[in-house]
Amino acid sequence: MTETTRLLRDLVALPSVNPMRADIPADISFEHRVTDYLEQFFRTLGVPYERQPVAPKRENIVARLNLLGAKRTLMLEAHQDTVPVDGMIVEPFGAKIEGNKLYGRGSCDIKGGMSAMLGCFARLVREKPKGCCNVIMACSVDEECTMLGVIELAKRTKADFAVVAEPTNLNIVHAHKGVVRWNLTTTGRSCHSSAPEQGVNAIYRMGKVLVGLEQYAAHLRATIRDPLLGPASISAGLIEGGVSVNTVPDRCKIAIDRRLVSGEMPDEASGHLLTYLKEKAGIDFPFELTSPSIRMPALSGKGSEEIQKLLGAAIDAERGSHTVHSVPYGTDAATLAFAGIPSVVFGPGDIAKAHTIDEWVPLDEVEMASNILFRLACSLG
Numbered sequence: 280m281t282e283t284t285r286l287l288r289d290l291v292a293l294p295s296v297n298p299m300r301a302d303i304p305a306d307i308s309f310e311h312r313v314t315d316y317l318e319q320f321f322r323t324l325g326v327p328y329e330r331q332p333v334a335p336k337r338e339n340i341v342a343r344l345n346l347l348g349a350k351r352t353l354m355l356e357a358h359q360d361t362v363p364v365d366g367m368i369v370e371p372f373g374a375k376i377e378g379n380k381l382y383g384r385g386s387c388d389i390k391g392g393m394s395a396m397l398g399c400f401a402r403l404v405r406e407k408p409k410g411c412c413n414v415i416m417a418c419s420v421d422e423e424c425t426m427l428g429v430i431e432l433a434k435r436t437k438a439d440f441a442v443v444a445e446p447t448n449l450n451i452v453h454a455h456k457g458v459v460r461w462n463l464t465t466t467g468r469s470c471h472s473s474a475p476e477q478g479v480n481a482i483y484r485m486g487k488v489l490v491g492l493e494q495y496a497a498h499l500r501a502t503i504r505d506p507l508l509g510p511a512s513i514s515a516g517l518i519e520g521g522v523s524v525n526t527v528p529d530r531c532k533i534a535i536d537r538r539l540v541s542g543e544m545p546d547e548a549s550g551h552l553l554t555y556l557k558e559k560a561g562i563d564f565p566f567e568l569t570s571p572s573i574r575m576p577a578l579s580g581k582g583s584e585e586i587q588k589l590l591g592a593a594i595d596a597e598r599g600s601h602t603v604h605s606v607p608y609g610t611d612a613a614t615l616a617f618a619g620i621p622s623v624v625f626g627p628g629d630i631a632k633a634h635t636i637d638e639w640v641p642l643d644e645v646e647m648a649s650n651i652l653f654r655l656a657c658s659l660g
């Protein structure tokens with residue numbers, strides 16, 4: 280068994296389910312088992328590392344290879360968490376190998392990619408090849424829910440380039456939309472429904488907000504468009520309000536998902552929406568918009584041309600060809616790019632197998648990804 284396969288088997292066997300819902304059992308939730316394993320791995324390699332606290336039981340772990348004379352620094356980034364294991368038809372933490380496939384939760388997204396990076400990193404540490412750049416191996420937390428790990432990582436860690444692991448079938452992803460999510464609440468005054476005129480109905484108020492939101496969605500589609508990523512968008516996905524049919528409701532809440540294109544600032548999107556609702560949609564009663572539960576800018580594809588070219592050359596040298604394309608899903612690369620680190624997304628496995636009930640990753644692609652990243656590091660010094 281190769282070192283990368285062994286790493287992958289060990290990592291899949293360690294549960295690190297993102298506690299994105301309240302009912303995730305304690306013995307499989309949070310990333311700390313993986314973080315402890317990685318700490319042991321970096322200690323054995325003899326490289327400096329730090330744990331970056333993000334939330335209770337949740338720490339990024341970041342190791343460094345510093346080489347005398349190296350001018351540039353490459354960050355290899357992979358997230359430690361996985362999605363939950365509901366309905367899986369393979370043993371989620373069994374890490375079973377059958378032929379070229381290793382099965383289990385996180386095998387494809389993204390412990391396969393992480394193992395490729397760790398295998399490459401260990402080889403660079405041992406061999407210190409001529410012309411190699413400095414390397415930061417960064418393992419973040421909470422990618423699958425609110426992306427808090429990479430925000431902390433971007434604040435504390437600087438690099439000249441980053442490769443972010445996600446399953447891309449060994450192709451390069453250079454662009455994707457961003458996302459911001461908020462809750463919007465209308466309030467009113469409750470009373471008995473037999474005399475509704477004595478109260479203020481928060482659901483009626485929300486109805487007016489929703490009409491405005493639908494107009495705003497059309498306005499966004501018509502006015503904010505990216506040649507690569509398409510239009511900006513907004514959607515209301517959840518609604519709740521009221522306590523009983525015979526009570527005029529005093530609260531109604533919706534959850535809003537806003538997709539951003541290149542150049543849109545996550546923190547400015549709420550102001551843009553509020554101005555529209557008040558000035559164009561005529562909402563003249565108070566309502567409340569929470570601070571965002573997730574805040575990820577778009578990955579524009581601009582500024583990362585050099586790393587696209589060098590990674591592309593490394594891929595071609597290993598397997599002949601590659602594509603560079605945008606994707607509909609979001610990644611940690613956007614936050615790193617927003618912090619000034621030119622970033623691309625790359626990894627073994629197919630995104631179509633991520634989060635599935637029989638998740639698996641092809642072992643030969645994991646191995647090849649490791650070799651490609653090794654070549655890349657050797658071409659960056």
Ligand SMILES: [Zn+2]
Nearest residue numbers: 388389422445
């Ligand atoms: Zn992922």
